[in-house]
Amino acid sequence: MTRRLVVIGNGMVGQRMLDELLPGWAVTVLGAEPCRAYDRVRLSAYVDGATAAELSLAAGNDAEFVLGTRVTGIDRDLRMVHTDDGAAYGYDALVLATGARPFVPPVPGADLPGCFEYRTLADLDALRAYAAGKRTGAVIGGGLLGLEAAQALRSLGLTAQIVEYAPHLMPAQLDPAGGALLRRLVEDLGITVHTEVSVTAIRREWDPSCRDSDVRGPLIMEGPGIEVDVVVFAAGVRPRDELARQAGLAVAARGGIHVDALGRTADPAVYAIGDCAAIDGRAYGLIAPGYALAKAVAAQLNGTTPKPATVDTATKLKLLGVDVASFGVTSGPLDVVYSDPAHAVYAKLVLSDDARTLLGGVLVGDASAYPSLRAALGGPPPGKLAELLTTPADIPGSAQVCSCHAVTKDTVAEAVAAGCSDLAGLKACTKAGTGCGSCVPLLKTFLSSSSKALCEHFTQSRQELFDLVRVRRITTFSALVAAHGTGGGCDVCKPAVASILASLGNGHILDGEQAALQDTNDHFLANLQKDGSYSVVPRIPGGEITPDKLITIGEVARDFGLYTKITGGQRIDLFGARVEQLPLIWRRLVDAGFESGHAYGKALRTVKSCVGSTWCRYGVQDSVGLAVELELRYRGLRSPHKIKSAVSGCARECAEARGKDFGVIATENGWNLYLGGNGGFQPRHADLFLTDLSTADLVRYIDRFLMYYIRTADRLQRTSAWLEALDGGLEHLRAVIVDDELGLCAELDAAMAGHVASYADEWRAVLDDPAKLSRFVSFVNAPREPDPSIAFTVERGQPVPAGGPR
Amino acid sequence: MSWTVICAKEDLLPGRGVAALAGPVQIAIFLTPSLSLYAVGNLDPASGACVLSRGILGTRAGTPVVASPMHKHAYDLATGRCLDDERLAVPVYPIRERDGLVEVGL
Numbered sequence: 076m077t078r079r080l081v082v083i084g085n086g087m088v089g090q091r092m093l094d095e096l097l098p099g100w101a102v103t104v105l106g107a108e109p110c111r112a113y114d115r116v117r118l119s120a121y122v123d124g125a126t127a128a129e130l131s132l133a134a135g136n137d138a139e140f141v142l143g144t145r146v147t148g149i150d151r152d153l154r155m156v157h158t159d160d161g162a163a164y165g166y167d168a169l170v171l172a173t174g175a176r177p178f179v180p181p182v183p184g185a186d187l188p189g190c191f192e193y194r195t196l197a198d199l200d201a202l203r204a205y206a207a208g209k210r211t212g213a214v215i216g217g218g219l220l221g222l223e224a225a226q227a228l229r230s231l232g233l234t235a236q237i238v239e240y241a242p243h244l245m246p247a248q249l250d251p252a253g254g255a256l257l258r259r260l261v262e263d264l265g266i267t268v269h270t271e272v273s274v275t276a277i278r279r280e281w282d283p284s285c286r287d288s289d290v291r292g293p294l295i296m297e298g299p300g301i302e303v304d305v306v307v308f309a310a311g312v313r314p315r316d317e318l319a320r321q322a323g324l325a326v327a328a329r330g331g332i333h334v335d336a337l338g339r340t341a342d343p344a345v346y347a348i349g350d351c352a353a354i355d356g357r358a359y360g361l362i363a364p365g366y367a368l369a370k371a372v373a374a375q376l377n378g379t380t381p382k383p384a385t386v387d388t389a390t391k392l393k394l395l396g397v398d399v400a401s402f403g404v405t406s407g408p409l410d411v412v413y414s415d416p417a418h419a420v421y422a423k424l425v426l427s428d429d430a431r432t433l434l435g436g437v438l439v440g441d442a443s444a445y446p447s448l449r450a451a452l453g454g455p456p457p458g459k460l461a462e463l464l465t466t467p468a469d470i471p472g473s474a475q476v477c478s479c480h481a482v483t484k485d486t487v488a489e490a491v492a493a494g495c496s497d498l499a500g501l502k503a504c505t506k507a508g509t510g511c512g513s514c515v516p517l518l519k520t521f522l523s524s525s526s527k528a529l530c531e532h533f534t535q536s537r538q539e540l541f542d543l544v545r546v547r548r549i550t551t552f553s554a555l556v557a558a559h560g561t562g563g564g565c566d567v568c569k570p571a572v573a574s575i576l577a578s579l580g581n582g583h584i585l586d587g588e589q590a591a592l593q594d595t596n597d598h599f600l601a602n603l604q605k606d607g608s609y610s611v612v613p614r615i616p617g618g619e620i621t622p623d624k625l626i627t628i629g630e631v632a633r634d635f636g637l638y639t640k641i642t643g644g645q646r647i648d649l650f651g652a653r654v655e656q657l658p659l660i661w662r663r664l665v666d667a668g669f670e671s672g673h674a675y676g677k678a679l680r681t682v683k684s685c686v687g688s689t690w691c692r693y694g695v696q697d698s699v700g701l702a703v704e705l706e707l708r709y710r711g712l713r714s715p716h717k718i719k720s721a722v723s724g725c726a727r728e729c730a731e732a733r734g735k736d737f738g739v740i741a742t743e744n745g746w747n748l749y750l751g752g753n754g755g756f757q758p759r760h761a762d763l764f765l766t767d768l769s770t771a772d773l774v775r776y777i778d779r780f781l782m783y784y785i786r787t788a789d790r791l792q793r794t795s796a797w798l799e800a801l802d803g804g805l806e807h808l809r810a811v812i813v814d815d816e817l818g819l820c821a822e823l824d825a826a827m828a829g830h831v832a833s834y835a836d837e838w839r840a841v842l843d844d845p846a847k848l849s850r851f852v853s854f855v856n857a858p859r860e861p862d863p864s865i866a867f868t869v870e871r872g873q874p875v876p877a878g879g880p881r
Numbered sequence: 882m883s884w885t886v887i888c889a890k891e892d893l894l895p896g897r898g899v900a901a902l903a904g905p906v907q908i909a910i911f912l913t914p915s916l917s918l919y920a921v922g923n924l925d926p927a928s929g930a931c932v933l934s935r936g937i938l939g940t941r942a943g944t945p946v947v948a949s950p951m952h953k954h955a956y957d958l959a960t961g962r963c964l965d966d967e968r969l970a971v972p973v974y975p976i977r978e979r980d981g982l983v984e985v986g987l
Contacts, residue, residue, distance in 0.1 A: 565939030566948035591896030595935040595950035607930035855899040864931040
């Protein structure tokens with residue numbers, strides 16, 4: 076039986092655990108907030124214009140999400156969790172990821188209108204609504220969160236004051252001198268800072284001149300003695316451990332569910348991770364230890380070896396435009412201090428008394444030395460002290476670049492070497508930069524060697540070249556490289572430009588100079604195999620084929636001695652064809668009514684379908700009919716990478732449309748359109764884009780989606796990666812291709828109409844053109860001589876390369 | 882060494898290659914976009930397949946190269962050296978044009 080896992084809480088850490096979890100559990104996630112997990116570390120970006128969708132961390136987790144529901148109790152004997160809507164969920168394993176609540180000091184008036192917490196999207200929505208038309212605000216708390224909140228107030232158009240009870244700002248991370256410099260820099264921004272003072276009460280004096288019941292004069296903060304319109308509590312957080320307390324689990328003296336470094340409580344079926352957990356008695360309220368616990372617990376649930384969480388409190392961030400970093404301890408036996416008030420830079424290293432071990436440090440104003448210093452923590456200082464404080468040393472490979480996800484420089488370098496050429500790709504394959512984002516500038520430096528330049532011959536990106544070719548009406552590679560590039564081109568830029576020329580409709584891909592640009596698949600309109608032979612794939616739109624056509628394929632394969640295999644795209648691949656056989660094979664196929672399937676091209680491959688309402692008892696629409704229509708519409712469309720599609724006739728999704736670049740799923744009322752799915756190396760479920768569309772509307776939006784992708788994607792970037800990297804994501808796409816905010820839709824529609832009108836079968840055109848046909852020879856001086864290096868043996872009744880599998 | 886006529890120069894497409902058979906030996910013959918001729922072995926030592934004639938021509942830092950269509954290993958057309966794996970190389974043959982005919986020295 077499938078084991079049941081219940082996760083209470085869907086914050087960043089709970090989500091991270093789900094992302095690490097392998098299949099094998101029936102997962103239920105109970106969340107109190109009404110939405111899926113989002114990036115709480117970047118909460119202040121939300122008031123700065125980032126949308127909830129941009130902050131969302133929701134991934135395609137295979138779990139049941141019950142959101143907007145509070146857990147009321149845990150019965151550990153019966154292994155049941157009860158919720159406030161009366162439901163109960165049994166578990167074999169339970170993960171508590173309940174997070175933390177903001178700490179609100181117990182002062183009178185803390186609940187007055189105008190007082191806000193700073194923890195959730197809902198908090199910020201309320202703050203934003205209230206702050207409209209207000210002028211002044213104050214933040215209680217001068218730590219990380221308080222500075223973030225001050226930034227948020229400024230973004231909302233309010234002035235900000237900070238009230239901190241400790242003697243200096245960021246007392247948990249900085250020493251007094253670093254805190255003093257930070258204060259100076261913050262005050263330069265017009266933010267008043269009050270330290271060593273606590274708020275004793277908040278009250279509001281009735282303002283008789285104001286009749287609006289919502290606006291009743293300023294809040295008076297006793298203690299610092301200031302008057303403001305808005306007060307934000309950002310004085311730290313406290314673990315939400317009450318469910319665990321009720322359930323009889325041990326909690327730490329200062330709050331937090333007692334766990335070990337593997338996230339285990341005393342109950343072997345119950346784990347706790349994130350802000351609600353106290354590792355060996357201490358709750359940290361930081362993302363890095365939370366993620367470490369999430370990974371450790373996921374590993375145990377997966378049955379793999381968990382790595383104990385190490386607590387890393389090192390911090391580097393930019394607050395209000397000021398670089399601040401601290402790591403290890405902030406004072407100790409031997410301090411080395413560098414202070415430059417003129418340039419607003421402060422740095423301190425803490426060393427053991429023999430000066431041989433780096434114990435910690437503080438950097439304010441310039442944190443560029445942080446990565447190398449942090450990597451040296453606990454070991455000898457990595458160079459001369461005076462230089463270390465002011466110049467970044469080379470970062471060793473073992474140094475953590477992203478502390479949220481514990482990603483080392485070596486891991487990033489490997490990913491770049493393996494082909495991650497942009498930030499989005501790097502984030503997707505290493506997770507680096509997806510936590511607090513503070514390491515993103517550093518990540519970019521690793522990418523700089525592989526910048527947007529297409530190759531050594533073009534400094535432009537594919538998108539820029541596309542626009543140049545389109546706007547300047549360039550029709551040849553030689554004209555493009557002469558005007559906008561250097562040198563003779565290469566195997567990167569030539570096929571990329573060939574694809575751009577083909578997308579813009581420049582005739583047959585083997586016409587004139589274009590023929591020399593194509594890689595071998597496009598050059599011979601077939602797929603090169605490991606032994607130098609080719610495979611042939613006729614188009615079978617929607618996977619629908621008549622018996623006569625099936626027989627033709629069988630006869631052709633038999634007569635030419637080809638190996639046949641059904642593909643994943645619902646068609647038939649014929650392997651083992653030699654170059655000089657290709658026109659003979661295609662003569663037979665074209666005569667029987669087949670045309671090129673473009674299996675060799677960066678183009679539309681197939682539109683897969685289930686059998687749909689024609690036959691299926693459950694089908695609600697004619698999925699085969701639509702798949703055929705779509706495949707015929709987009710056949711031959713050249714694009715930055717291959718494009719796959721599918722249409723399912725009902726929600727059972729037998730055609731697996733959500734794994735496709737564009738997928739369509741039938742509803743009772745029409746079609747749902749999904750975009751940006753992918754199988755392959757980085758699987759991704761397509762995002763639901765629009766629902767219950769008519770066929771005409773559906774086709775219109777797919778037209779625009781494809782044309783916008785073709786115009787703006789990088790070379791070899793699938794729609795999934797493109798959509799991930801697209802600034803503004805799905806919302807942006809909607810604005811462009813539905814709401815036409817860029818005024819592009821008419822152009823995109825015309826481009827697709829042009830494609831549909833000019834489509835012609837590439838193979839038929841080759842057969843009709845003696846000049847093109849003449850290239851399909853084995854040897855220039857022995858045109859019909861079979862290549863002696865291609866030889867076959869028989870396996871399971873079919874020919875296969877004689878060399879056998881490698 | 883003797884010169885063997887392979888084909889007419891007009892049989893070649895600028896920027897592309899063809900395969901030729903010289904006894905048991907397969908040779909890849911290229912005409913660059915600037916109309917220079919090169920001849921190297923057709924066998925791609927990285928993949929073991931006779932495919933180099935079908936590679937894309939280009940330059941790396943000014944050096945004319947062919948990129949194998951199998952796994953994109955680039956070979957210096959003048960020296961036969963593989964620029965992506967120093968352990969690999971292909972034989973290079975003398976090549977010339979005479980009276981519109983392409984000849985390879987074997």
